[in-house]
Amino acid sequence: MSDENTTVIVGAGIAGVHAAESLRTEGYQGRVVLMDRDRQMPYDRPPLSKEWLTGKMDEASMLLRDPAIYEKLDIDLQLGVDVTDVDPVRKTIAAKDGSSYDWDKLLLATGSSLRTLSIAGDDLQGxxxxxxxxxxxxxxxxxxxxxxxxxxxxxxxxxxxxxxxxxxxxxxxxxxxxxxxxxxxxxxxxxxxxxxxxxxxxxxxxxxxxxxxxxxxxxxxxxxxxxxxxxxxxxxxxGVGATPNTVVSHPDLEADGGYAVNEFGETSIPDIFAAGDCTLWPYRGTPIRVEHWDHAVNHAKTVAQNILQPQSSPYTYIPYFWSDQHGSRFQYFGHAKQWTKTVLRGSLESHAFTNFYLDEHNRVQAAFIANQPKNALPVRRMIKQQQVIDPEALADESVALKKMKHKTRI
Missing domain, CATH: 3.50.50.60 (FAD/NAD(P)-binding domain)
Incomplete structure (x- = not known):
């Protein structure tokens, strides 16, 4: 490599792997170091509670990438490295085993940690x-x-x-x-x-x-x-939720509720970025944290672009996640801590419906989709455009969502 700059990525989960891969596909010529405290090859976590548990996937099919890909892309994958501290002046990070690593750009993709309970007898097996x-x-x-x-x-x-x-x-x-x-x-x-x-x-x-x-x-x-x-x-x-993994710390690194980043993935310390579950990022002016696969992928790719070309690609992602339960596929688009009204399209009894969450101006802020995958694209568009929608038309299944007429924009 002709460029001696080094980008270190801490965390080889979904965000970390996609960030490393994106750096290479976008033309980064420096050294890419991808490290993780886990000693296993990077794997996909969502199937653990579904396909893996039911025997529909084996360990090999859980891998995020074929091991040969890391060598092909010249990604220095270092496993079993538990990073704890960062020195932004010397531009080093330290691991529990006493080792130290230099960096020019640092990306924290440390994910989240499970909340635990303290209950009498919780030391029993099983x-x-x-x-x-x-x-x-x-x-x-x-x-x-x-x-x-x-x-x-x-x-x-x-x-x-x-x-x-x-x-x-x-x-x-x-x-x-x-x-x-x-x-x-x-x-x-x-x-x-x-x-x-x-x-x-x-x-x-x-x-x-x-x-x-x-x-x-x-x-x-x-x-x-x-x-x-x-x-x-x-x-x-x-399974009682998760908290952002912000173990990599420094007094100047803002990390209350997750690493605080701007729309470019930049933290409070220059040349240190963060992506994925561990971040608190601005969604339409409000800091939020999202713990979903789709966000981790898209956020990591966007932050990688900003590492290459500073502040070139603001992150304007519409949050999305899905869940498979008892043969049904549920999808959720958007983010709504509060809503003024809900509009149901379809019926709960049929197990095929879309529930819309509207603000006071009848703009769609979020939607929960049950077994209606065809509604995903128009729903995403409605949330992105933030135009006023007629609630009656929204509930009327004879009116195609993709042909939904918008009222006058506010």
Whole structure:
């Protein structure tokens, strides 16, 4: 290589791998170092709770890239490196083993870490968190001798696990502390719909309650709730959300709720960038954090462009995620902490609908799509254009979304 500049990427997950690859495909001629604390080749995490658990994917098919690709693209992949500190003056990073690395540009793609619970008896065997391949392997091995499973948390990870385990013929109970899980994201009606979906597929859902104790000799045998329910189980899965992994720290690196970045992926320290789950990034003027595959890919690619050509590509992504549960495909576009009204297109009973979240001016801020993939593109366009929509026409399935007429722009 003719250019001696070095870009170091910390984190070889979805964001890190796509950033490294994008640097090369966009023409970067310097050294690219991609490092991760995990010792396994970079792999895709979303299938862990679905295809991997049900046996539809093996370890080889989980890899993000064929190992030969890293050599072909001249990406220096260094695994088992646990980075902790950064020195922005000397432009070095330090790892737990005492090693140090120089950089000209640094990209933090450290992802997120699972929230954990402290419950009496949580040291028993058979209690799992699912984040890494090692977790998935341990779970799969344990499940060969298990029939009764308790899942703590009815978020998307817990819901996907429940669906996968039911496919494997297990007796599944979800314990959820709220009355309506994910209500702040999808609203009460959709939350109730998702709970009913589990019920229809034989999943026992206990809501407005929480597990306070695990019982058993060496392996978990029972989960006890605050409401006094005693649930027999031989395995427990805990999925209660995630927090940004901001372990790489410095006093001048703003990282309250995630590494704070601008629209170009720049942090509070020059030449240090961040991308993916670990970031707090500006969406229409409001800092948000998104923990989804699609965001990690697109954010990483955009930040890579800005590493190459400073402040050349603002990130204007419309947040998107999907979830597969009990044979249904759910998609969510946009971001709406608050909404004025919702409009349902289709019916909940049919399990094929699109629920729109509108602001006070009848502009679509977000949409939840159930088994209607054809609506994805027009929905994304509506959110991007932010034009005023007639709610009655939006609910009328005889009016094609792609032909939806907009009212006068505000």
């Amino acid at each position: 209690i799992f968190y699912l984040r890494r391949m090692a977790d998935a392997i341990a779970i799969k091995q344990h499940m060969q001798h298990v029939n009764e499973v308790v899942i703590i948390g009815a978020g998307f990870i817990g819901a996907e696990l429940a669906s996968s385990l039911k496919q494997l013929g297990m007796d599944v109970t979800i314990v959820e502390r709220s009355l309506y899980p994910m209500e702040a994201i999808v609203g009460r009606d959709i939350s109730a719909f998702l709970l009913n979906l589990h019920d229809c597929h034989g999943v026992n859902v206990i809501f407005d309650d929480s597990v306070v104790q695990f019982n058993g000799e060496s392996t978990v045998e029972e989960a006890v709730t605050a409401g006094g329910q005693r649930i027999p189980c031989r395995a427990v899965m805990i």
